[in-house]
Amino acid sequence: MEQNNESSSLSEVQHVILVLSGKGGVGKSTITAELALALRHAGKKVGILDVDLCGPSIPRMLNMDRANVHQCDSGWVPVYADAEKSLALMSIGFLLDDPDEAVVWRGPKKTAMIGQFVSDVAWGKLDVLLVDTPPGTSDEHLAILENLKKHKKVDGAVLVTTPQAVSTGDVRREATFCKKTGVRILGIVENMSGFVCPHCSECSNIFSKGGGEELAKLIGSPFLGSVPLDPQLSASVEQGKDFLQSFPDSATFSSISSMTKTLLSSLQTP
Amino acid sequence: MAHLTYGRLSCIMTKYANKSLVSRAGKQIIPLTACCLQFTRRHRSIDAKALHERQKQQMARGLPKQKAITGVRQVLVVASGKGGVGKSTTAVNLALALMANEPSKSVGLLDADVYGPSIPKLMNLKGNPELTDNNRMLPLINYGIPCMSMGFLVEETAPIVWRGLMVMSAIDKLLRQVDWGSLDYLVVDMPPGTGDVQLTITQSIPIAGAVIVSTPQDVALLDARRGAEMFRKVNVPVLGLVQNMSVFQCPKCNHQTAIFGSDGARRLADALGVTLLGDVPLTVNIREMSDVGKPVVVSSPDSPEALTYMTLASAVVRRLQEINT
Numbered sequence: 001m002e003q004n005n006e007s008s009s010l011s012e013v014q015h016v017i018l019v020l021s022g023k024g025g026v027g028k029s030t031i032t033a034e035l036a037l038a039l040r041h042a043g044k045k046v047g048i049l050d051v052d053l054c055g056p057s058i059p060r061m062l063n064m065d066r067a068n069v070h071q072c073d074s075g076w077v078p079v080y081a082d083a084e085k086s087l088a089l090m091s092i093g094f095l096l097d098d099p100d101e102a103v104v105w106r107g108p109k110k111t112a113m114i115g116q117f118v119s120d121v122a123w124g125k126l127d128v129l130l131v132d133t134p135p136g137t138s139d140e141h142l143a144i145l146e147n148l149k150k151h152k153k154v155d156g157a158v159l160v161t162t163p164q165a166v167s168t169g170d171v172r173r174e175a176t177f178c179k180k181t182g183v184r185i186l187g188i189v190e191n192m193s194g195f196v197c198p199h200c201s202e203c204s205n206i207f208s209k210g211g212g213e214e215l216a217k218l219i220g221s222p223f224l225g226s227v228p229l230d231p232q233l234s235a236s237v238e239q240g241k242d243f244l245q246s247f248p249d250s251a252t253f254s255s256i257s258s259m260t261k262t263l264l265s266s267l268q269t270p
Numbered sequence: 271m272a273h274l275t276y277g278r279l280s281c282i283m284t285k286y287a288n289k290s291l292v293s294r295a296g297k298q299i300i301p302l303t304a305c306c307l308q309f310t311r312r313h314r315s316i317d318a319k320a321l322h323e324r325q326k327q328q329m330a331r332g333l334p335k336q337k338a339i340t341g342v343r344q345v346l347v348v349a350s351g352k353g354g355v356g357k358s359t360t361a362v363n364l365a366l367a368l369m370a371n372e373p374s375k376s377v378g379l380l381d382a383d384v385y386g387p388s389i390p391k392l393m394n395l396k397g398n399p400e401l402t403d404n405n406r407m408l409p410l411i412n413y414g415i416p417c418m419s420m421g422f423l424v425e426e427t428a429p430i431v432w433r434g435l436m437v438m439s440a441i442d443k444l445l446r447q448v449d450w451g452s453l454d455y456l457v458v459d460m461p462p463g464t465g466d467v468q469l470t471i472t473q474s475i476p477i478a479g480a481v482i483v484s485t486p487q488d489v490a491l492l493d494a495r496r497g498a499e500m501f502r503k504v505n506v507p508v509l510g511l512v513q514n515m516s517v518f519q520c521p522k523c524n525h526q527t528a529i530f531g532s533d534g535a536r537r538l539a540d541a542l543g544v545t546l547l548g549d550v551p552l553t554v555n556i557r558e559m560s561d562v563g564k565p566v567v568v569s570s571p572d573s574p575e576a577l578t579y580m581t582l583a584s585a586v587v588r589r590l591q592e593i594n595t
Contacts, residue, residue: 022386022429024462025354029489054463055351055493102351102496104464104503107434135353135462136385137429138437165561166358169426170386177429195518199525206518206554208561231529238488238531 009075010118010151012125013047015267017186018144018157020178022170024135026162027191029057030237031227032132034252035158037242038260040086044127047078049117050091051144052134053103053110059093063240069094074122090121107139114140118147128267135170137177145181155267156184158224162192163211175219186266187224188216189259195229196251222266224259227252336476339445342378342456344478344590347471347506351493353462355485356514356550358388359560360582361459364481365415366567367576367583368455375454378409380444381419382471383461384437385430390421394563398422399448406449413568418448434466441470462493464500472504479509479590481547486516486534494535498542509589510545511535512582515552545589548582550575 010016019032029052036046050058059065059079067079069090078088092103092113105113123129131148134140148154157178161171171188178185190212195204206229216223230252236242339345348361358381365379381389390396393415399407399422409416420440424430432440450456461467471477480501484494494511501508513535518527529552539546550556551574559569567576 023354024386025352025485025490054465055353055496057489057492060489060492100492100495100499102464102499102503104469104500106466106469107437110434110465137431138385139433139466142431142433162354164557166388166391167354169391170388172427173386173429176427177431180429180431195527195529197520197523197525198527200520200523202520202522204518204521204554206552207557229529231527234487234530 009121009123010129010148013123013129013152014127015155016129016131016148016152017155017263017267018131018133018183019160020133020141020157020174021135021160021167022137022172022174022177023161023167026160026167026171027227028135028160029061029132030233031158031160031189031191032130033058033061033237034233034256035260035263036087036128036130038256039128039264042260042264044264045086045088045125047088047123047126047129048090048132049121049129050089050093050132051114051117051140052132053092053105053113053140054134056091056093058089058091058132059099061237061240062087062089064089065093065099067094072122075120076122078121078123085124088123088126090117110139111143114143115147118144118151137174141177145183154183156186158186158189158263159221160189160191161212161215163190163205163208163226165208165211167207168211168215171215172219175215175221185219185221186263187222187259188212188219189224190226192229193226198231222262224262225255227255336474338476339450339456341450341452343454345456345458345475346509346586346590347458347460347477347480348483349460349468349480349497349501350462350483350490351464351495351497351500352484352490355483355490355494357462357483358383358392358459359556359565360481360483360512360514360550360579361457362389362392362560362565363567363576363579364583364586365455365457366413366565367579368457368587369414370567370571371580371583371587376452377415378450378453378456379415379417380448380456380458381417381421382441382444382458382467384420384432384440384467385461387419387421389417389419389459391563392560392565393417395419395422402449406447408449413565416450416453418444420444437466438470441467442474445471445474464496468500469504472501472506477506479507479586479593481509481512481586482544483512483514484535484538485514486528486531488531488534490530491534491538495538495542498544507593508542508544509586509593510547511539511542512547513549516549518552521554545585547585547589548578550578550582 039046070077078090081087365377395410409418559566
């Protein structure tokens with residue numbers, strides 16, 4: 001039966017974490033990439049599944065946008081970011097002929113594609129698979145949950161927000177979505193939390209501050225931490241550099257490292 | 271056959287006279303005259319054309335038919351492939367600036383972001399819309415702008431977990447079941463992405479032009495380019511690009527930092543051959559005012575940010591006139 005073939009694609013993946021937000025542009029893909037790099041530094045084998053079909057950002061962020069996907073006996077081979085195969089990636093960005101091509105699909109086609117991403121990719125042995133999602137609560141989210149639940153339990157979701165009210169409002173909806181679909185909320189990340197001027201070190205709360213922490217209290221979920229706005233982070237992510245290697249002294253590095261530790265310990269406790 | 275003149279007929283016969291054209295009929299190979307085959311070929315090509323037309327009609331069945339919204343003169347969409355670049359903030363301030371520039375014009379605002387409706391928060395509007403006698407929804411009005419959003423129809427904390435088909439039906443209601451009255455411009459705040467909502471809207475109503483918003487960083491520009499490409503595919507004119515969150519000026523030392531990169535949207539506008547309609551800096555003022563539902567064009571009309579939006583509105587009107595002439 002089909003089930004045997006499908007279960008082999010995810011059977012050696014230990015944990016699956018979704019990175020969600022109701023709101024667009026809060027930094028889901030950036031946080032996913034940074035968490036993946038931090039987990040890799042901690043010696044884990046990580047995979048990133050990018051199910052944002054209309055706006056796949058992961059290939060560009062990790063400087064892999066020219067890579068191609070190959071086939072093997074057990075399905076599609078994910079694109080590896082390094083020779084040791086410690087970071088595996090899959091995104092629709094790798095399947096497009098032209099990286100600027102627009103993917104203008106309705107729901108059913110997106111659902112089918114995501115089904116293939118889950119069951120036809122030979123992920124192999126992974127400690128953590130991070131799933132980067134698009135904003136909203138639509139076909140992509142339903143599809144990824146349905147497909148992941150068929151194969152194995154989803155360990156949980158990390159919700160990313162910026163501190164301002166328009167963001168936390170949408171992320172609150174997303175939290176309700178998680179509760180309704182039985183997805184454990186591993187924690188809230190407050191991104192773009194404050195900006196420290198490189199010239200005079202004055203901290204400006206461009207997108208407000210504390211909204212993420214308040215939201216975490218409101219919905220009764222752990223607060224993983226806040227990541228400040230760091231122009232060096234944006235610049236290095238743009239260029240696909242490993243931020244954690246280039247800027248170990250930045251505030252961003254310490255927030256992301258502590259988040260990784262918290263996540264790993266919550267994954268151990270059921 | 272009646273359409274061909276004698277001259278054309280003889281021309282065809284001369285052309286094919288030297289070729290040996292055969293046709294199989296059962297087990298025998300029957301040589302046919304050139305002119306018969308030519309007529310058969312023409313007949314087949316007419317058939318093929320009719321078939322193609324019929325196929326097109328069949329495929330169009332089930333898709334929404336494009337029909338203008340009653341009372342609305344021009345529809346402007348504010349879009350971007352990318353989320354969180356400031357579409358809603360731009361849409362709100364653009365609508366207010368259009369009215370501020372020309373107070374005689376009437377402007378409406380439609381929030382098509384079904385999953386994350388931001389317009390209620392940005393325009394400080396709450397509550398369920400009332401119904402008219404013929405069951406159409408009355409838009410909620412603030413600062414002189416009638417607004418409609420999914421946010422008025424659902425609870426603040428309720429997620430809208432809908433598949434594409436349901437979203438199509440909801441968008442249809444937001445377009446057709448609202449009593450807009452008479453509007454010169456309807457500004458539509460689109461959701462991020464290039465999927466069902468975008469397709470439904472572009473297929474349902476005629477759109478005068480699209481304004482694409484982006485921040486300067488690469489990942490945003492990639493998606494903005496895809497958004498522009500999508501509008502080209504569905505024949506919606508792209509009025510231009512808006513570069514949002516371009517530069518941050520430290521309130522203490524005035525040092526300028528390009529947090530999200532510099533001038534990327536300007537370069538993309540050049541690459542796509544579209545106008546750069548406006549350049550909005552990243553200021554705490556815009557965010558603070560948005561959070562309390564007092565858009566900057568209304569709360570601080572003399573501020574540099576508000577003036578940027580007014581300039582943007584003038585540029586949009588100019589581009590619309592250019593396209594329509």
